Amino acid sequence: MAEMTMVQAINDALRTEMRRDDRVVVLGEDVGKVGGVFRVTQGLYDEFGDDRVIDTPLAEGGIIGAAIGMALYGMRPIPEIQFSDFIFPAFDQIVSEAAKYRYRSGGEYTCPMVIRTPVGGGIRGGHYHSQSPESLFIHTAGLKVVCPSNPYDAKGLLLSSIRDEDPVMFFEPKRVYRAAKMDVPEGEYTVPLSKAAVVREGKDVTIIAWGAMLYEALQSADDVSVQGVDAEVIDLRTLWPLDIDTIIESVKKTGRVVIVHEAPKACGFGAELLSQISERAFLHLEAPPVRVTGWDTPFPYTLEMEYLPLAHRITPAVLETAKY
């Protein structure tokens, strides 16, 4: 065991897998000697050299397209997109190509690769360094989408993602990157994909969150407990394919649900979650389900704390749902 931040845990996962499997390569902008703008790949260049830790030209479409080519050849590329806000030049390669190769080739070709990219706000990054575009990738069939909330899960989920046979979008909440340390086992271990975690048990209301907003959900759970409301908190960990069973089990118990995400409300992942909950547990609901999300506006700079669905907005929503 060692105390690690999420940055260190992801770095450790990459190092662990690169030692075990020489097909694994890391590529992206500034990922080499300097170790990435968040230093997630620090030290890998020194250990594995410039054939496996590659500084690319500034072209996301090139990074992902080339990574797809490497994956088709039989390698395990882990491209980094510096901020998920800059993923859009590569959108075509991701949604039209990586996501579709297996299906469109009748199973002949596959693109096992992990696209790592920092996500989310709360770091004074303004519109272009703060967005949460996860639902765009969930909506396109063929991608797995992961978003860890803590160092332990980050390492275990990344190892599972690298070993997965399908392309995985691995969103790293940058607000959590260095926020806290946690015991992380050395060497290999995995956290399974598509398994949510009930991080706090409760009987009155289910709060569903992931990534950086999990901590806001937990804060609210503490806040409402003072007022006698016992909230259950679920960390989705993998957004897609979804662990719907854990959610339904919880909702059947509490009958009340609050969903939290940073992305805008309209067509955010919360909309899909609520639909599935309605389809499967409608008669168990005792209150209208609630979404606490980013507003349907671009992500602002100065007013970002007014934009984010932080505890000050989650807590009243949970109380209202509980009282309904």
Add this chain to the structure above:
Amino acid sequence: MEVQTTQSVIRTPEKFLEGVATVIGPDGRADASHDPKLDRALVKKMYVAMVRTRVIDERLVTLQRQGRIGFHIGSLGEEGCILASAAAMRDQDWIFPCYREFGALLWRGMPLQDYVNNMYGNANDPIKGRQMPDHYSGKKYKFGSVSSPIGTQMTQAVGFAWGAKIRKEDLVTSVYFGEGATSSNEFHTAMNFAGVFKTPTVLLCRNNGWAISVPSEKQTASKTFAEKGIAYGVKGIRCDGNDVLAVYKTVREAVERAAAGGGPTLIEMMTYRLSGHSTSDDPRAYRIEDEVTSWRKADPILRLRKHLETLGMITDAEDQKIRDDVDAELKLCIERAEATEKPALSTMFTEVFKDMPQHLQEQFDECAAGPRPKAQH
């Protein structure tokens, strides 16, 4: 501390600029055969603007270190190519910025107070605190709006000029980008469209040696960035970006050619990023200090100052006064900016569309009525 970097070659100004024509020689005198023979007042004005840009830049870095502003991305060492290229545009021409061109925006007439307000993202920020600092917009000054995604402005500058060409308006656009951006999809598309439709566009590549930690020779296998023009049928030229007279001359000729129907030009302005990429970056992790030192001697401000000395147009006292003046002006702007409140909550919801749709009105009402966050930036 001895820092080991991946940098294998030190690119001194001499090496970087091999074969590139200069106007202002080492002795400060202009080479008579290339001298654009500019009005002396204009040359002086460019000098003053460059010094002001430098002083502002340095002050903003300090403010960021003190936690008074969130971020700054500046033009330390690149003032020559930025100011001279802006000065070479005609009044009716439009400038599409990258993110290091606040000097060009001030040149075009934005009041310093407006720019400082943008750095604070306060209620008087022309863009209402909606973007990070240095993401200014200046339509009034025929100046575009900065966005972070690399490269997107290039095709837009081509389209703007193309529109003017279709409507037979005498207007040229210039667009700034770093050499790293020549790897983006947008560069190739912009060059292709500009070439095919012969748009009146001047594409200004600031080759400052670095794209964050990636040295320019890792962006391309071409010998120069200018030669990329050949494949697109676009004239490509390199110039000494720290030589104000050379930049002015090259850009002005390109503007005149474009205005006369001669089509686009790609200009590679050879310069150097003396600072880190931004206040978020520590370049000691990846670059050799000797390279930086060699470029300090090639500072565009020192170069132009030497030229002005040969013309008897600058004294130490005058130089000091330029600095003192901008210092005093800046101090006042900062005081006012810091005394200004945050943008109103409504600014988060307005201008998503021209008129606020029902769903945003509802969200605005909900936000306004709701509890306020504990922490604010």
